[in-house]
Amino acid sequence: MSDALVYCDVSVFYRGGSVAALRGVSLKIAQGERVALMGLNGSGKTTLLSAAAGLLRFTGKIQVCGLALSRATERAVRDKLGFLFGVPDHQILFPNVLDDVAFSLERRGVQRACARERAAVILATLGIGALAQCSPHHLSQGQRQRVALAGALLSEPPLLLLDEPSASLDPVGKEELAALLDQQAASMLIATHDLAFAVRVCHRFVILDRGAVVEDSSDPTAVARYESVKIAAAKKHQADLD
Numbered sequence: 001m002s003d004a005l006v007y008c009d010v011s012v013f014y015r016g017g018s019v020a021a022l023r024g025v026s027l028k029i030a031q032g033e034r035v036a037l038m039g040l041n042g043s044g045k046t047t048l049l050s051a052a053a054g055l056l057r058f059t060g061k062i063q064v065c066g067l068a069l070s071r072a073t074e075r076a077v078r079d080k081l082g083f084l085f086g087v088p089d090h091q092i093l094f095p096n097v098l099d100d101v102a103f104s105l106e107r108r109g110v111q112r113a114c115a116r117e118r119a120a121v122i123l124a125t126l127g128i129g130a131l132a133q134c135s136p137h138h139l140s141q142g143q144r145q146r147v148a149l150a151g152a153l154l155s156e157p158p159l160l161l162l163d164e165p166s167a168s169l170d171p172v173g174k175e176e177l178a179a180l181l182d183q184q185a186a187s188m189l190i191a192t193h194d195l196a197f198a199v200r201v202c203h204r205f206v207i208l209d210r211g212a213v214v215e216d217s218s219d220p221t222a223v224a225r226y227e228s229v230k231i232a233a234a235k236k237h238q239a240d241l242d
């Protein structure tokens, strides 16, 4: 069985090469694994997810469910994944919640009526069934996050790339999301700053630091230790400036 996601020596440069957002990242996620992607602001988490979704130019190789990502395979690769952007507004396309969520199936060839029926079910599961006929732009941030999630999960893709899925959710919403993710067979790479959520959902913790993997462990205390070291270094830096 092929791995769900493989990065092999992947680098990404922004602004014509002046910003190295990823530096030779190699990482394998086996089928069924749920991996938390952690690290400070600007460490490259969103860039790593976006590269696998075919949204960025990169050097090196990326494989999704055995399919090598290239211009020619971009579409086929995207059909294998559910992607949640950090800013949910970036993936809301329609003026009606139900249509918006159903579209993720319609674009895969599912008939409109059937897509809408399944969309209604997932909205109810996510606790936002009553919002089906609302405009996504009239919802709260957390509600929009749930709409975007519903779209990502609806087609039951084998790989989920989730960028800060718990960021706008209240404690009840976080638990509901964790329980929902528990029910998914999909492999997952989840960028998050929320260690408690990561521990609840994932069993492997990868830390990015300035575009490179510096930790890859099944032990979440490795993340807590890393964060303590970074906080202490920031305090010392501040004290040196004062």
Ligand SMILES: Nc1ncnc2c1ncn2[C@@H]1O[C@H](COP(=O)(O)OP(=O)(O)OP(=O)(O)O)[C@@H](O)[C@H]1O
Residues within 6 Å of the ligand: 014, 015, 019, 020, 021, 039, 040, 041, 042, 043, 044, 045, 046, 047, 048, 086
């Ligand atoms: N479109 C862009 N143009 C130029 N530089 C960018 C762009 N997007 C990201 N970067 C830079 O690439 C690096 C990695 O950014 P990225 O968004 O991947 O970090 P992140 O780990 O997701 O951060 P956060 O925790 O804040 O979401 C940062 O230095 C950032 O400034």
Ligand SMILES: [Mg+2]
Residues within 6 Å of the ligand: 045, 046, 047, 086, 163, 191
């Ligand atoms: Mg990010």
